[in-house]
Amino acid sequence: MKLYGLFGIACGMTLFASTAAFALPKATEIYPDMGLGYNIGNTMEVPKNPTLWGNPFPDAAYVKAIKDAGFNTVRIPCAWNSHASNGTINAGWLDSVKTVVDLVIGNGMYAILNSHWDEGWLEDHVFDGKGFDKTGEVTVSAAEIAAKQESYWKQIATKFAEYDEHLIFASANEPGVNDPWNGGSDNGQWAFDEARMQVLKSYHEACLKAVRSTGGNNATRIVVVQSPRTEIDKSPLLASMYPTDPAGEGYTMAEVHFYPYQFSLMTSGDEDWGKMFYYWEDQTPGNDAAHTCSGSALGSKKSIDELFSGLKSRFYDKGIPVVIGEMGAVKRLGVLTGDNLKVHLKARAAWYGYTVAAAKKNGLVPCVWDTGDEGDGNFTIIRRQVNKFGGNVGDITDVETLNAMREAYGQASLPGNSIDSIVTQNPDIPETAAGKGVQVTYQTVTSDSSEVGTLRINLQGSKKDLSKYVGIEVRLKGEVATAGPCSGASDGCGEYGWTSMDLFMMTGESWAWFDASVVEQADKDLDADAFQTIQVKWEDFRSEPTGLNSANAIGLNLYGTQVTGTITFDYIKGIKADGSTEIIDDFDKKPQLEGTASGKVVALNGTEAIKTATVAAASKMLVNVQPGMVSAHFVAAKTAPAKATLMNSLGQVIAQQNFTANKGMNTVELSSNYRGPAMLMVRQGSQRYMQKVILK
Known part of the structure; x- marks a missing residue:
């Protein structure tokens, strides 16, 4: 590939059309080798500081553990805007990202490098003119955002121009997913229609234009483009208004995410509109059908087959493989105990196995989401926070789920038993006279x-x-x-x-x-x-x-x-x-x-010990959480505009507020109906405060 890079430098872009002989493989050629995918989540996408959400910077032992676990594609969610000054990405940050990319490719895996939420500069503004984001009514220039998108991707692509086909770029993450929940016509959110898809298309085309303009292997590097909100039911919009690639057809992939809410993410208890699903298909106690995902429920075998076959006909059959950039289901450790917890964990493993097998069958690359945390509601499969949870970097914390996915890809099962260990820590206490x-x-x-x-x-x-x-x-x-x-x-x-x-x-x-x-x-x-x-x-x-x-x-x-x-x-x-x-x-x-x-x-007649994890404060910001509201007290060095943002563990914005902070002590309040773990960030210029909170 080095020869191609020298050729490109010598001949320049005037020979763009003649570079076909040196083109990288097309997406359909790469897809069969990409196998099972894994996300290094809650790390490189953290604004400003990749270790601020509890995960260490990825090292050689961790990345090798990903390979040894059976994964062959690693998605690297990444922030860029928060590492840029006056539109220029910090050179040191580009080198840091390169370190992780090199570790992944050095282990023979594919690396998908994306532009993640990154304080919402693109993700929250997929519209032109007047619209609404989490701060209320705003005016957005789609042309300015597209120009920023093009500028960032030109810098990123230049840094990685000589890498071979094992490096893949991804234009965005979940564009539009943070639309306000305001009772609108589109599942309660602001409608994502053809007009907005046209704006999103322009953002994707800005990325494609920038990458192709840098030449070298970037002229035909695979670039992944996202469905609106990366929702499968929005993928027809992407299919009908697919971005135009200067490289021609065959050098892009599409992306969706898959979190069937009641089974995957719902943790606050049953609602009038639906139950929390702990169990899946035949992995159920048998006496709790109301909490079992089956039949035509989102996340059931039937719905997975229908949704994935639709993606196949919409994209893969037309030469466009699909990346499921994120997928997963939380562990309900704070809800279930004993035998019920055991059945739940077996149900999760079965769901993961069926989902990735269906993905493989339909031309999709499934990438599981892994946050590194091992507390209640976690997705984690490979340990990295050893200072908090003990053990060694690379330990498998969910053997059954991993083996279910390995089986789908014809890999031998790994030894171990995670379920019994987890259940032992969450016992089902037998009835006693004391209750x-x-x-x-x-x-x-x-x-x-x-x-x-x-x-x-x-x-x-x-x-x-x-x-x-x-x-x-x-x-x-x-x-x-x-x-x-x-x-x-x-x-x-x-x-x-x-x-x-x-x-x-x-x-x-x-x-x-x-x-x-x-x-x-x-x-x-x-x-x-x-x-x-x-x-x-x-x-x-x-x-x-x-x-x-x-x-x-x-x-x-x-x-x-x-x-x-x-x-x-x-x-x-x-x-x-x-x-x-x-x-x-x-x-x-x-x-x-x-x-x-x-x-x-x-x-009640027992005296069992309880382990309590103590977490150090993430910043000097003082935070008070009340139901439906969180307030932060912080010191500003000067009077200037500021922004407060609440994000859930997936990096999605829950609430956001722009305000003017005065020099000295300030207080800002955010309201949200969301409940569960979240990250609060207050930013004023280069000054940032971040702290984990539990919303009620």
């Missing part, structure tokens, strides 16, 4: 601000109607302590640490918030050895609850500074007008635990 409870450990990580540990129950079915009660009863025992003193009153916590516990609930379509104090000073008023029963009537709430006939969630928040300790909860009951009570939840399944809270279901 079950949930034991929760609280551990704050900062010394100068209040943090929250949450025990939350998402209400379902008849339990949604709390109007038949006059209040709530909680039975609990435990002990928490505050370290005190803090580092000083000037740091915002006063002289000593403190704690308090509130009962909360959310009701109605608006998820209205109501709360009441259960224990004002939890470190002094709780009993470590004996259960106490606490009753809270509706009139005891700070504002009397409304919408009790449609309650969405109920739970307990432990607020405090420098808090550590353990509380065991026996039950939460509803109090009837005649004074009798009935169980709302008796914790035979682990409830949702967030923030500083971690724990598991226990027999």
Whole structure:
């Protein structure tokens, strides 16, 4: 390939048409060798700092482990805009990306290098003129964005011009996926129609133009172009308005992502419109069909076959292989225990195996999403965060899922058993005379601000109607302590640490918030050895609850500074007008635990230990999370425009706000109905604060 590079330099672009003899293989020639794909997620796409979301910079041991696991394509989600000044990508960053690309190709794999969300400069602005993004109504110049796209890709392509066909470029990630959820006609979002597809087409063509203009192997390098929002049901728009490639036909691939929501991503509990799917097809307890993905449900065998065969006829049969750039399903470690968790994990493995087999059959390259995290709701298959989870870089954390995919590609199974290990850590406690409870450990990580540990129950079915009660009863025992003193009153916590516990609930379509104090000073008023029963009537709430006939969630928040300790909860009951009570939840399944809270279901006469992971604060920004809202307090060096952004673990924008930060201390608030792990980023010029949060 070196000869081709010299030829291109000597002869220049005037001989572009004559370079066909030196062309790289077409997409249909490369596709059979690409095999199974893997994402180095939550790393190179993190704005400014690739290690800020907990993952180490990819090294030789990690990339070799990817190859040894059976993958032959590695997708490298990558940020560029946040590493650029005045439109020029930092040379050091280009070298850093090159390091990862070289490791992948050096192991004989294909590397797909994309332009990821990257603070939304392109992803959130796939329209021209007036439109809406997460900040509200804005005016966008599609021509300016296309010019920026062309400029960045010209710089990237120049850096990698002499690489052979093992390097593939991808124009974007999920263009338009962050459209506001505003009740619009397109699944609640702003409609993605032909006019918007024309804009997206111009962005893809800007990338293609830039890459081809740099010559060398880039003249015929494979470039991947994305469907609107990378949704399969939007792929007909891409097919009907496919970008024009200066290299001619055969040198592009299409891209979609595949996360069937109820099976893959839904974690906040059942909703009126649908259930959370823990199980899949015949991998089910048999008595829980409501939580089993089967039949024609999105993610079932039938839907996978129909969706993937549609992609085949739409693209592959016309010489355009398709990359499933991201796919996966979270582990419901915080929802299920014991045998139910075992069935769920087997169901996930079966789903992965069937999905990648169907992809292979239909001319698709499946790339699994891997975030590196191993906590509740993770996708991780290959370990890299050894400082947090132990073991060695490259350990396989999900042997069954990996083997199901290897089988689809004719590879031998690897030894090991991940499911039993995971289930052992989340046991199903047998019934005892004392029954079950949930034991929760609280551990704050900062010394100068209040943090929250949450025990939350998402209400379902008849339990949604709390109007038949006059209040709530909680039975609990435990002990928490505050370290005190803090580092000083000037740091915002006063002289000593403190704690308090509130009962909360959310009701109605608006998820209205109501709360009441259960224990004002939890470190002094709780009993470590004996259960106490606490009753809270509706009139005891700070504002009397409304919408009790449609309650969405109920739970307990432990607020405090420098808090550590353990509380065991026996039950939460509803109090009837005649004074009798009935169980709302008796914790035979682990409830949702967030923030500083971690724990598991226990027999009430047991004394099982609980491991608590302590995570250091990601920045000096002070963050307070309340249901539906997160506020950040930070210091700005000057008065200037700023932006606050909330992203979920897939890098999708949840909420965003532009504002002017004043020199000195500032506060910004973002509202969101999203619940679960997220990343909060506040940016003012070159100054950035980032912190992981758990949204409620």
